[in-house]
Amino acid sequence: MRLCVSDVSVRLGGVPILHDVSLVAEPGEIVGLVGPNGSGKSTLLRTVYRSLRPESGGIRLGGHNVWAGSARAAARQIAAVLQDDTTPAGMTVVEVVELGRTPHHGLFDREGQADRAAVREAMDRAGVLALAGRRFGSLSGGERQRVQLARALAQEPSLLILDEPTNHLDIRARFELLDLVRELGTTTLAVMHELDLAARVCDSLVVLHGGRVVAEGPVLDALTPEVLREVFGVRAQAARDTDGIVRIAYAARPLVDGRLAPQR
Numbered sequence: 001m002r003l004c005v006s007d008v009s010v011r012l013g014g015v016p017i018l019h020d021v022s023l024v025a026e027p028g029e030i031v032g033l034v035g036p037n038g039s040g041k042s043t044l045l046r047t048v049y050r051s052l053r054p055e056s057g058g059i060r061l062g063g064h065n066v067w068a069g070s071a072r073a074a075a076r077q078i079a080a081v082l083q084d085d086t087t088p089a090g091m092t093v094v095e096v097v098e099l100g101r102t103p104h105h106g107l108f109d110r111e112g113q114a115d116r117a118a119v120r121e122a123m124d125r126a127g128v129l130a131l132a133g134r135r136f137g138s139l140s141g142g143e144r145q146r147v148q149l150a151r152a153l154a155q156e157p158s159l160l161i162l163d164e165p166t167n168h169l170d171i172r173a174r175f176e177l178l179d180l181v182r183e184l185g186t187t188t189l190a191v192m193h194e195l196d197l198a199a200r201v202c203d204s205l206v207v208l209h210g211g212r213v214v215a216e217g218p219v220l221d222a223l224t225p226e227v228l229r230e231v232f233g234v235r236a237q238a239a240r241d242t243d244g245i246v247r248i249a250y251a252a253r254p255l256v257d258g259r260l261a262p263q264r
């Protein structure tokens, strides 16, 4: 489904955080949301998955205003894999993944065959079938991240929201997870810190800086040397290699007076 974010502004604790942010993800596209720490990426995601109501602006999924219907209707369509996960440590992996089916049930519905099939399929795709009986709290960071993805897949969403989906994963698992997201063909909005990975997996990028969109479009149009310098504070060049993969070459950046540069 098509995601359309139009002129979204957000204020937190009286402080303006997002300023007229707009973006579009066409059906099946993966749009990467990139930007330095504090640029507003997570805040924007929260407005899209209905955890934070924007002060102004609109968010439409498949033409419908995400904030106009019920929270439950939105939960049937939008699945989020987040950082600040509050999953109870005592739940088993299969119980966690079954949570993905909750928005599809009535209050007193029992889990049916379709639910069980969706849960199994999601666990299989995310590579966590072997963990089914383990307590969530006993898993490694990377295993938890895969289980969260399985829960999101079990939800069979029209829009997948990912907040730094690969940060606990080893290098092979990163590529596997991103390949899996590509294979799904689900419209995806993903916050990614690693520009190389974002460049590899995303159809287009939206660069946030100070709560504003400062660049967007296909990866090489968004990650110009000027954007890399002005927004990310690095001297770097993005280019497509002979295999068609975008690679970013970084020049070393000296510390300022022996310290990390303060945040701008």
Ligand SMILES: Nc1ncnc2c1ncn2[C@@H]1O[C@H](COP(=O)(O)OP(=O)(O)OP(=O)(O)O)[C@@H](O)[C@H]1O
Residues within 6 Å of the ligand: 012, 013, 015, 017, 035, 036, 037, 038, 039, 040, 041, 042, 043, 044
């Ligand atoms: N409740 C709040 N009151 C005031 N400011 C807030 C509040 N919550 C977040 N902020 C500020 O909003 C800005 C954007 O935060 P956000 O978490 O969206 O950034 P981010 O781009 O996701 O950052 P990071 O890459 O570090 O995760 C930050 O400067 C943060 O300090």
